[in-house]
Amino acid sequence: MPSTTRTPSNFIEAAAIRAAMKRARTGQASRIGPDPALHGHDAELQWVEAVLRHRLSLNPLGRPVSIRTKDDDTHPLVADGQHFPAVALSIPFADRTLNFLATYDDDRRLTFDLIGPCDRCGKPVPIEEINSLEDLGDHLLQTRDGLGGSPRLRTSPAHADDCLARGN
Numbered sequence: 001m002p003s004t005t006r007t008p009s010n011f012i013e014a015a016a017i018r019a020a021m022k023r024a025r026t027g028q029a030s031r032i033g034p035d036p037a038l039h040g041h042d043a044e045l046q047w048v049e050a051v052l053r054h055r056l057s058l059n060p061l062g063r064p065v066s067i068r069t070k071d072d073d074t075h076p077l078v079a080d081g082q083h084f085p086a087v088a089l090s091i092p093f094a095d096r097t098l099n100f101l102a103t104y105d106d107d108r109r110l111t112f113d114l115i116g117p118c119d120r121c122g123k124p125v126p127i128e129e130i131n132s133l134e135d136l137g138d139h140l141l142q143t144r145d146g147l148g149g150s151p152r153l154r155t156s157p158a159h160a161d162d163c164l165a166r167g168n
C-alpha cells in the first residue's frame with residue numbers, strides 16, 4: 001500500500017480524519033449506537049444506505065449527503081454466495097467518488113468495504129473494511145497499513161483473472 005497521505009477534499013473526509021485522530025488520541029471511537037433496524041416496509045437497498053449513513057455518522061455532519069445505491073453485479077452478498085448480489089454504494093463529490101461495497105461477513109453482520117484500485121491489476125476491489133467514520137479517517141491517513149486491508153480483497157471476483165492478489 002502506498003504510504004502517501006492525501007489532503008481531504010471534502011467535508012466527509014475532513015470529518016473522518018478528525019474522528020480518526022481523536023480515536024488515536026483517546027483510544028475510543030465515538031459511540032453511535034445500534035444500526036437502524038430493517039423494517040418490512042423498507043426496501044433492502046434503502047436499509048443498507050441507512051446503515052452506511054449511520055455507521056459513518058453522516059447525519060450529525062449537518063449537510064446533505066447523496067448516496068447512490070444499487071445491486072453490485074460482481075460480488076455476492078455472502079461469501080461463496082450465488083443468489084443475492086452485494087450492494088454498491090457511491091458518495092459522489094466534485095472531484096472524486098467514494099465507493100463502498102456492502103456484504104455480510106462470516107458473522108452475518110452487514111459490513112462495508114471501501115472500493116479502490118487493486119495494487120496489482122488495477123481493477124476496482126474491496127481494499128479496506130470501513131465501518132465507522134474513524135475507519136475511513138485511518139484509511140485516508142494510511143495508519144492501518146499493517147492490518148492488510150479488507151478480508152474481501154483476496155476473494156473478490158473483481159480482480160483480473162490472472163491477478164496475483166487474488167487468493168486461491
Ligand SMILES: [Zn+2]
Binds near residue numbers: 118122123163164166
Ligand atoms: Zn487485482
